[in-house]
Amino acid sequence: QVQLQESGPGLVKPSETLSLTCTVSGGSISNYYWIWIRQAPGKGLEWIGHIYYSGSTNYNPSLKSRVTISVDMSKNQFSLKLNSVTAADTAVYYCARAAAAGVYGWFDPWGQGTLVTVSS
Amino acid sequence: DIVMTQSPDSLAVSLGERATINCKSSQSLFYSSNNKNYLAWYHQRPGQPPKLLIYWASTRESGVPDRFSGSGSGTDFTLTISSLQAEDVAVYYCQQYYSTPQTFGQGTKVEIK
Numbered sequence: 607q608v609q610l611q612e613s614g615p616g617l618v619k620p621s622e623t624l625s626l627t628c629t630v631s632g633g634s635i636s637n638y639y640w641i642w643i644r645q646a647p648g649k650g651l652e653w654i655g656h657i658y659y660s661g662s663t664n665y666n667p668s669l670k671s672r673v674t675i676s677v678d679m680s681k682n683q684f685s686l687k688l689n690s691v692t693a694a695d696t697a698v699y700y701c702a703r704a705a706a707a708g709v710y711g712w713f714d715p716w717g718q719g720t721l722v723t724v725s726s
Numbered sequence: 727d728i729v730m731t732q733s734p735d736s737l738a739v740s741l742g743e744r745a746t747i748n749c750k751s752s753q754s755l756f757y758s759s760n761n762k763n764y765l766a767w768y769h770q771r772p773g774q775p776p777k778l779l780i781y782w783a784s785t786r787e788s789g790v791p792d793r794f795s796g797s798g799s800g801t802d803f804t805l806t807i808s809s810l811q812a813e814d815v816a817v818y819y820c821q822q823y824y825s826t827p828q829t830f831g832q833g834t835k836v837e838i839k
Binding site: 650651652653664666667668700702705710711712713714716717718719 | 727764766768774775776777778781787819821823826827828829830831832833
């Protein structure tokens with residue numbers, strides 16, 4: 607059973623870079639799309655972007671200028687970098703996998719999520 | 727971007743009664759080439775990540791109780807909980823994967839009356 611776990615700093619200063627890693631266990635990174643989604647406190651879900659195991663990416667245009675998603679197959683991990691953060695980037699960040707191989711559609715499983723607060 | 731609008735924002739239903747949640751997309755999610763609607767449903771219990779319930783608008787995920795069903799096509803979709811149980815208290819989200827950026831509805835909070 608594939609499990610995902612987010613890791614990274616819980617506090618980031620304004621204007622700095624938010625960096626998170628998602629470690630995949632119980633399965634391989636290969637053949638799937640891997641996704642980052644965030645949820646601001648008390649708000650809904652926002653798709654940040656995805657990466658295919660081959661390295662091709664697609665980002666939300668609202669964040670595209672600040673986002674980089676990368677994959678490290680040797681470590682079975684993928685990562686998120688969001689630069690020039692502001693308080694508006696405070697959210698729970700989830701990593702997830704597209705449920706079907708080769709299809710970027712619906713998401714399952716999800717990580718438990720990690721709260722990142724942007725504050726000085 | 728495709729805008730997803732859910733209604734109502736919240737509803738309270740008695741245990742054992744039916745709950746119905748609607749989701750409307752700003753453009754059709756139906757692909758005629760494969761006859762599929764690119765829509766999924768999730769629920770999210772407090773402090774938990776979202777959990778997949780339904781994909782292709784009406785296909786129940788493995789292990790999801792059959793009291794959950796999805797219907798609709800094109801731009802109008804419905805999630806029905808046929809007999810509400812205490813563990814169904816959650817926020818429910820629809821999601822379109824017809825195009826990127828993939829987008830979610832604002833959520834519908836389901837509570838016990």
